Amino acid sequence: MTPSFDVVTLDRVSRHFGRRRALSAVTLTARGGEIIGLLGPNGAGKSTLIGVLATLVAPTSGEVLYGGQSARRLGPALRRQIGLLAHELHLYPELSARENLAFFAGLHGLDARPAVDAAIEHAGLADRAGDPVSSFSRGMRQRLALERALLHQPELVLLDEPFTGLDDESVGLVRDRLRVLAASGCVVFVATHDLDLADGLVGRVALIRSGKLISDEPAGSGLRRRYRALIGHG
């Protein structure tokens, strides 16, 4: 069964950790070609939402539908179509950039050599490909982690604070990369609390506060003003 991500739907998704409600009845639909910004202050529930979409966090109630089907029905094949860049970078510091990418390419059943070469090129790490990741700067690790997440050409791209540690030039490259992904039909979620970086990149914004979706609207102009009005600061 080949999963389709023409549309990803969160249907009244809640997630509670003990008495803490990380997500409360979030309903949201994302279509192929969209870049959706998940905006909100620290602890709003953005990372939990990313975890739920990635199938790593099970909803307490509600469900996520990928092309109209649940994760349980689609099984492990679903994860072939999901690319996740989390706050932690999911890289082994002892291994080189090439070894890290080759390992994750293998997990996704890819022909490692061409996929890894392309990823190293995209990350701009061709001259450091054989060096251990522990010797990289935060920005280099971030670029490598992004390529690791995109290695298998996923249809659903989930990025949690993807611009952390990047210089201006790298931020520009990542933004361009995300636009290309969206143009190719991917569904892209970007969780961030940095409004300046989200502005001009995301086509829609989902504002989250205390686990609740308080606004889902086109990004448009005046993002900071609307954010202040709804969230209270920023």
Place this chain on the structure above:
Amino acid sequence: MDKQLEVTSNFFVVALLVLRKDVAIEVKSLEIISTTLFFAVSSVLVFAFALVREGSVVADAAAGILWIAIAFAGTLALGRTFERERYADTLRALLLAPAPRAAIYVGKLLGMVLLITGAELLLVPLVALLFSAPFFARPLFLAGLLVTGTIGFAAVGTLFAAMLVRSRTRDIMLPILLYPITVPVIIAGVRGTAALLADKPDDAAALMWMAVLSMFDVVFITLSLWTFEPLMTE
């Protein structure tokens, strides 16, 4: 049928990739094997100073000391192995592989069995030497007991160490959970080994304990494969 074959083949490919990755990291760092061996040898030496008086040893002490050293060294190795996956939250990236999540468990289990077996290769001759134990009188029986006992111990330990990877109290909780459940494995290992060390080795008793250990292995691995995915999904 082809689909089932693909899933099964993918399962073992992912398990072997995880094993190969763990071996590659260990070959580069030698961190876990060196600390595990140092700890195992130190504990055996402490027992030797405490229990050997003028060349005479407490009867049956060697079997108990061998298995206690294996359990201590194994617990240390389990903690360190999963600490690596915790460092950059790489366990979550493994769980995103498009294969049944139990494949990750099998890969980590194989790595643990390999590590503990490495420690045993040093511990068996050391205990034999310090406690004048005729371990090599029945090498195949001893190997059978060690293999089945190691698999049982590592099967439970790998599951618990994976479960506790995000817990702040993992260093305390791992032995608290692990030792009560693996007591039957340790007892069977000690009794089987003691049967081989008797003045007149009791092969039938050793075989019986080996069968008991094999039964534990089947039960522990089956339960772990069954529970790994739900336990690892937050």
